Amino acid sequence: xxxxxxxxxxxxxxxxxxxxxxxxxxxxxxxxxxxxxxxxxxxxxxxxxxxxxxxxxxxxxxxxxxxxxxxxxxxxxxxxxxxxxxxxxxxxxxxxxxxxxxxxxxxxxxxxxxxxxxxxxxxxxxxxxxxxxxxxxxxxxxxxxxx
Amino acid sequence: xxxxxxxxxxxxxxxxxxxxxxxxxxxxxxxxxxxxxxxxxxxxxxxxxxxxxxxxxxxxxxxxxxxxxxxxxxxxxxxxxxxxxxxxxxxxxxxxxxxxxxxxxxxxxxxxxxxxxxxxxxxxxxxxxxxxxxxxxxxxxxxxxxxxxxxxxxxxxxxxxxxxxxxxxxxxxxxxxxxxxxxxxxxxxxxxxxxxxxxxxxxxxxxxxxxxxxxxxxxxxxxxxxxxxxxxxxxxxxxxxxxxxxxxxxxxxxxxxxxxxxxxxxxxxxxxxxxxxxxxxxxxxxxxxxxxxxxxxxxxxxxxxxxxxxxxxxxxxxxxxxxxxxxxxxxxxxxxxxxxxxxxxxxxxxxxxxxxxxxxxxxxxxxxxxxxxxxxxxxxxxxxxxxxxxxxxxxxxxxxxxxxxxxxxxxxxxxxxxxxxxxxxxxxxxxxxxxxxxxxxxxxxxxxxxxxxxxxxxxxxxxxx
Numbered sequence: 001x002x003x004x005x006x007x008x009x010x011x012x013x014x015x016x017x018x019x020x021x022x023x024x025x026x027x028x029x030x031x032x033x034x035x036x037x038x039x040x041x042x043x044x045x046x047x048x049x050x051x052x053x054x055x056x057x058x059x060x061x062x063x064x065x066x067x068x069x070x071x072x073x074x075x076x077x078x079x080x081x082x083x084x085x086x087x088x089x090x091x092x093x094x095x096x097x098x099x100x101x102x103x104x105x106x107x108x109x110x111x112x113x114x115x116x117x118x119x120x121x122x123x124x125x126x127x128x129x130x131x132x133x134x135x136x137x138x139x140x141x142x143x144x145x146x147x
Numbered sequence: 148x149x150x151x152x153x154x155x156x157x158x159x160x161x162x163x164x165x166x167x168x169x170x171x172x173x174x175x176x177x178x179x180x181x182x183x184x185x186x187x188x189x190x191x192x193x194x195x196x197x198x199x200x201x202x203x204x205x206x207x208x209x210x211x212x213x214x215x216x217x218x219x220x221x222x223x224x225x226x227x228x229x230x231x232x233x234x235x236x237x238x239x240x241x242x243x244x245x246x247x248x249x250x251x252x253x254x255x256x257x258x259x260x261x262x263x264x265x266x267x268x269x270x271x272x273x274x275x276x277x278x279x280x281x282x283x284x285x286x287x288x289x290x291x292x293x294x295x296x297x298x299x300x301x302x303x304x305x306x307x308x309x310x311x312x313x314x315x316x317x318x319x320x321x322x323x324x325x326x327x328x329x330x331x332x333x334x335x336x337x338x339x340x341x342x343x344x345x346x347x348x349x350x351x352x353x354x355x356x357x358x359x360x361x362x363x364x365x366x367x368x369x370x371x372x373x374x375x376x377x378x379x380x381x382x383x384x385x386x387x388x389x390x391x392x393x394x395x396x397x398x399x400x401x402x403x404x405x406x407x408x409x410x411x412x413x414x415x416x417x418x419x420x421x422x423x424x425x426x427x428x429x430x431x432x433x434x435x436x437x438x439x440x441x442x443x444x445x446x447x448x449x450x451x452x453x454x455x456x457x458x459x460x461x462x463x464x465x466x467x468x469x470x471x472x473x474x475x476x477x478x479x480x481x482x483x484x485x486x487x488x489x490x491x492x493x494x495x496x497x498x499x500x501x502x503x504x505x506x507x508x509x510x511x512x513x514x515x516x517x518x519x520x521x522x523x524x525x526x527x528x529x530x531x532x533x534x535x536x537x538x539x540x541x542x543x544x545x546x547x548x549x550x551x552x553x554x555x556x557x558x559x560x561x562x563x564x565x566x567x568x569x570x571x572x573x574x575x576x577x578x579x580x581x582x583x584x585x586x587x588x589x590x591x592x593x594x595x596x597x598x599x600x601x602x603x604x605x606x607x608x609x610x611x612x
Contacts, residue, residue, distance in 0.1 A: 027447075028445070028446060029446070029450060030444075030446050030450050032236075033450070058495070060236050060494075060496055060499075061235075061236055063452060092236055094495065094496065
């Protein structure tokens with residue numbers, strides 16, 4: 001982007017190429033705080049404008065930090081493999097709004113047919129395993145010798 | 148014979164050489180063995196509690212208050228720095244949970260002392276006051292803004308005041324005080340030729356000197372009514388610090404990882420002005436009163452955002468322990484440029500304007516009253532036996548908010564808070580403008596209520612005086 005000098009025009013970006021990914025916070029955050037992973041080049045002002053103009057979300061405060069990706073893992077050639085760095089933004093919503101990250105994989109209600117099929121399958125597997133093991137009265141001793 | 152001797156030695160049973168005479172009483176009083184207690188140096192919970200007990204014992208037995216404060220803040224560890232003037236959103240809710248404070252809107256009811264009667268209006272309390280309104284009325288009828296006349300009215304009022312020295316608040320000439328205020332305001336903003344303020348230094352340019360001038364002149368003129376003010380000490384930009392523990396957390400990083408530590412906080416505050424007095428202000432409500440609920444916040448304080456730092460654990464009220472003026476009366480805070488009203492309105496955060504005033508009032512007053520209590524020898528193991536009361540005025544030059552704080556408990560650490568049902572109480576008002584605008588040597592839209600409340604604050608004193 002062109003560098004700003006005094007008297008110059010206001011930089012306006014239409015259709016920005018930035019993406020913001022809303023993530024589930026690793027540690028519990030207050031109710032009005034949403035956690036995003038954003039591009040490394042975005043600033044707090046950019047994030048605020050992005051959310052307010054494109055998504056009409058009232059933003060009260062933005063705080064950012066850069067998470068360093070570790071460089072400890074080694075590949076098959078013993079070269080260090082770096083995990084990429086990324087910027088995390090904590091956005092506090094305005095006007096008293098709250099946000100709770102949704103549960104993306106809820107437990108599904110199983111109907112009677114699926115449940116009975118699951119039970120049948122479990123019982124069959126148990127019977128197969130019993131056949132493989134052999135007589136429990138021998139106490140785990142193999143049966144290819146003896147009487 | 149040898150076999151017989153060996154058999155006797157091998158025979159199990161009684162040892163003859165260690166037997167005491169049967170029937171003799173054991174020595175009275177002193178036990179035979181020292182008491183069985185946990186170790187001091189082991190890495191166990193019992194050892195930790197024994198070490199804590201020994202530390203508490205040491206602080207209890209300290210001879211002087213200075214020694215107690217030194218031992219209390221001896222161990223330095225990373226702690227959260229709490230800033231009273233902060234831009235953090237909803238900071239006052241967090242601060243109330245850290246300091247166990249209940250916020251009551253409005254000013255506390257002052258019992259028999261109603262607002263000081265002005266001129267000839269309204270009902271005066273005692274019959275002996277009847278001649279006074281008559282004397283004040285001609286004084287108030289004179290044109291305000293007259294310097295010599297103000298001095299005259301002061302002398303006359305001072306002569307009248309001894310006759311009215313009772314427990315209720317005597318009459319004050321509001322016109323004279325209004326003229327004093329307008330004088331100070333006009334002098335700073337209109338008459339004096341000042342250059343333009345430097346960038347972000349607006350508050351030091353006009354409202355700062357105006358506040359200093361206002362408070363010193365009002366305090367001087369009200370000295371006659373309130374003998375406590377005459378013995379008070381006015382500090383300019385003093386330092387107020389307090390260090391305390393509240394709650395527990397597990398250490399996350401470092402060589403102490405996994406240990407359970409108290410959460411440590413420190414407030415370092417610089418009020419613009421402070422009045423310290425030798426006698427304590429009277430309590431507003433009894434020590435064990437319950438006027439509301441303290442917000443409970445489950446999250447770590449770092450989510451506010453609040454940051455940790457390790458430095459000296461200081462407890463200071465503005466003067467050292469030996470100073471006779473060891474109780475607090477009123478603090479005056481000036482909000483910095485970063486927290487101007489216009490900035491909040493521009494960022495569409497109108498509800499945070501009041502939050503700023505409230506968080507400043509609660510945090511500063513908690514630090515001051517708790518430090519005063521520590522100067523008297525109380526700490527979180529030895530809780531306060533009488534409530535400590537202080538007042539504060541938070542302003543940004545035009546808007547004034549008034550706060551009154553009663554400290555009922557200092558016991559906020561994890562063990563002492565379990566059986567503690569007391570809560571600290573803070574009364575606070577919303578911010579109101581003192582005037583609308585200053586134009587061409589005139590102050591437009593002067594608000595008498597704000598001035599009256601300020602005067603009320605300055606005239607507050609213990610009942611015996």
